Amino acid sequence: MKKYIKNLITLINYERDAEIDLMTREISTMSGQKREELGRAINKVKGKSLGKELGLQIVQFGRSEVIDTEISVGDMVLVSTDNPLRSDLTGTVTEKGARFIKVAFDKRVPKWAIKKKVRLDLYANDITFRRMEDNLNHLSLKGKNALEYILNERNPKKNRDVPYIAYIDENLNDSQKEAIENALSCENFFLIHGPFGTGKTRTLVELISQETRQGHKVLATAESNAAVDNILERLMDNKKLTLTRLGHPQRVSKHNITQTLAYKAENHKLNKKIKKIHKKIDNMIEKRKVHTKPTPQYRRGYGDYDILHMASKGKGGRGISSDKMKSMAKWIEINQEIDEAHDEIKRIENRMIKDIIDSSDVILATNSSSALEAIARVKFDVAIIDEASQATIPSVLIPIAKAHRFILAGDHKQLPPTIISDRAGALSKTLFEELIRMYPFKSQLLDIQYRMNSLLMKFPNEEFYNNGLKSDSSVDDINIRDILDSHQ
Template identity: 35%
Template sequence: MSDETTLLVHFQPPSDEGPSDIVGAFTNEADVAPDAIGAIDIDDDTATVNVRPNVADRIVQALDGGRIGTSTVSIALLDAETESARAYATRLTDLVELEREEEMRRHEREIETLSGREREDRGRALLRMRGRDEGEGLGGHHVKLMREQKGQPLPDHEIRVGDLIMISKTDPLRDDNPTGTVTQVTNYSITASFDPKPDGWVFGKGLRPDRREEVVSGLRVDLYVNDIPYQRMQDALAQLPTADGALKQLRDVSTGVASPAATEPAPIDDWHNSALNDAQRRAVRKAVATDDVHLIHGPPGTGKTTTATEVLQQCVDRGESVLATAASNTAVDNVVAFLAEQGTDVVRLGHPARVNDRLRTHTLDAQIEDTDTHRRSQQKREKAFAVLDRQEDLTAPSGRWRRGMSDRKIKERAEQGRGSRGVPPERIEEMAAWLALQERADALFDEAEALEQEAIDEVLGAADVVCGTNSTAGSDLLDGHTFDTLVIDEATQATAPSCWIPMTHARRAVLVGDHKQLPPTIQNQEAARRGLRRTLFERLAHHHETAPEAPGSIRSLLRRQYRMHETIMGFPNRTFYDGRLEADDTARHRTLAGLGVPEHALPADERRAILDPEAPLVFVDTSGIDAPEHQRSGSHSRENPREADLIAQLTTALLEAGMAPSAIAVISPYDDQVDRIDRALAPNGPETDTVDGFQGREKEIVLLSLVRSNDRGAIGFLDEPRRFNVAVTRAERKAVVVGDASTVAAADVLGAFVRYAETTGRAVPL
């Protein structure tokens, strides 16, 4: 055919349909002649089909949302917008796959190269374990895992509540090894929930978990990777090329193909939080009014989550269905806590083990358990299991007794009282009875599942706001649910594919974050280089770049910050936020002196100048002393022993002056330096963490070790401006930055900071 139109067909779920199935559906369902169908190209769950232009609309109308073979299909004309969306989704899908393969590779490489004992020594596996059945509970079937030797404590390990673990007996890389979510960790046991219930061998003893182990031992438990988020990201991206309605508008605005709809800020008279400032109120009005997407840009300390919560509550007041998500469980819990305190009826999706203890009553699992529908479902399940128990006294239709007979044939022979090819009539009767029990149990299980879904819909339907991680929004729980408004908190710490998971369930979206802080961590360097680090928030801000105050702007800026002394705020304000930030009166002049830390309680040496309670920002220049960086053998990280010792001395002086450990944080960009400082401090001392790990946190005083000190001026990832922005904005009353000016000042941002400290803050040379 010389004149053709291309249709894009998406299969959900992916299946084995071929060209003949597509031709058959087009001819039978859309009454299209076979010669009107041209080339067909199938790639996994997507096909492109060339057809004559005069039949294209007919095919879309007849089959979009219908079925081809065993799959539900969406069909769209492959116009310029659709082609652009297809290219966008394909690129991101490829990057997600690179990241997925990288994470799998890291886990599997370690499992392959290390023995179980070596993994146990590193804290990522536990050997010689036994399993005990703990029955059904929140999140699935619970199994307690303990040492085979009763009363023996577990060795040190990294397994934490909410982690995914894998149990094995002979090969830790078998695809059918059961995986579960950790719900409790004690010194003597780990409890995890599994769905479905693991096979019986998990509860046995004397198993050899790994052929490489020298001794016979029990179960092996490995800290493992969770593949589900990657699958959900790819499923969400697959919907974009053939999207219509609200999702199509969100897609086209996000890719820059379409402009956001122009709307006027919504009038709001009643505020749930009367303390909101003018910028926060403007952001709420614009977010509530948007028809497609709005960005709330919240620099450090400006109340991003407070503003996001007000958006959610205002949408509830308008009678809307509302979904709130974030990249991390901690961020979701913060939103849930805000809403619960205000009396909002909130449901928290996700495994209860990953939810803060005080918020467990708000989880979907907990609320479902309180419904009569759930109790009826459980009764059906109990009846089904009781029916299955009766099968134990009967001959199962398998192996030597089935002899190729179908279920129907077994039932016929039983009715006739006949045997079959060496199978006596009594065995036939038992197998028929076994099949009847199985059918009865299956029917009860189906009824239980239907009641469980009814209970889920009942709880979700009654909720004002549904909350969960971006990934959880892709679970079966929300199948068929579309929300009027979606709010994504921490949107700048989530990849674009992650954000698309909840966006496929929304008519409009409000993204909250700060693209001037650190983006999400990407493990695969190629994926990072090709754009996976670029967030959807950042992409939208770039495509629709206007001043936040401009009419019709897609972005609102929160300007007033409540965290930092104005001197601490000054440098990031001029460097990253175009001087638009202002310090609230409650924060503008706060110093350590306000906590009652007396200067005379500090050591009478250079530490007094550094820790002066009236000096909110201090740069300690180590270029005048011998303080070179080091790299441990086999490590990619860096450490600086002299800086670590200085940080420890400063911290000790603060504690001796009366500061509480909980008011202090010590951070560094480098893991090895954090480890070194942590070992230099007394037990139960101040919190230590990497800069990346401390993003989103704050303390009264923050001490930052920059580490890098060399003759080459090499600073590695210190050259990432956003990392330094995060680091210096964690402090409320005082920030102490320790580094070698002769090395770090070669970087534009760090050099500017050194000059700022010299002129506006305080610089102390050693």
């Protein structure tokens, strides 16, 4: 186990280095103009602060020339004025138009990013790699159990008996129902093999709803934000569910923004208290300005306690007058009050987050975002992971490590995860692929195809699915003309 985990960490570091090297090499060897021609940079744009949104600073960068770029909403960009690799200012794209692009920053934006013309570069973000590595270094028992199945160190338990299920979606087919029943009754894990067009998301939405009916707390994840949003949008039709979406609010589709943790925290009843404390802090900062800040040149070796003690005695020392000593002491006292106020804000924020998470039936996130501190101590009954055949083992282990059981959904007959590094090729072998090969009885094929008629489906069905798929009668007579007509 230790050797296997150590190898996984080595592989993700190879991949991290390859991604960063690819980006830095391109930035250092290509002109900004060439990078823009490739769609990976935007030059000569000027910033305009738009204020705060969900706790993030929003800046709109624009120019008179049309912006034609591959940089899209949710991407991370590096902001610079000269050499991009000397800058550490990064933000997330929230919106783009013909001549502007909006970026959200989670820290204070320096004046040069607003006053000068800047360059935006598509940027590689290594936070996902750091989360995977941290999870592997501190892998929970459930995470290790998942690896034991593919290392032949543990055998999966048989499923429990399935209780009667009153389906919410009455139009599910038999293979979808069988997948749900097996997933609900599994003791450890189950695999839902969902080729494209077989209603995999629909099946997962029903499964999640059924799990919550049993009083289970569900962690629902996927490799991409788009897949998580897709599940979230469909779950929102079930008005009985309380849902919370983790992750950067600017990477969430606008339609789902009200379900994000950031939005809920912003609108929580305790947030009024936080705003009052922030006003109090602003007032204290103004009061602090009239007093002498105890910088090294004024301290002359005195620590905070020494200054406070000397001031209480009305004394000066080391060339510092008693008035100067009192002024520094007052600055320290106010500063301590400011620190205490910030601590109080943190405590209230933690209470808000705990309240939101505890009251949620389903927490939704990308695999990477399930590593966030907000759910670090939450015990989930089940992790349901979509796109599992497109996620590396270190990626899916993040949500798996947090739950008693796990359900993987995907299709190992389609493209595997994209791996850049030549040395990290082994990462393309997924947990889904390994488990379905070793334990085929722990899987269910969704066998009704709703997108292609039998003629269109014939080749992939024979080549990849051993003729196990059937096309639904609703698509029997579909042809290109029908599709064209529907888009007119």
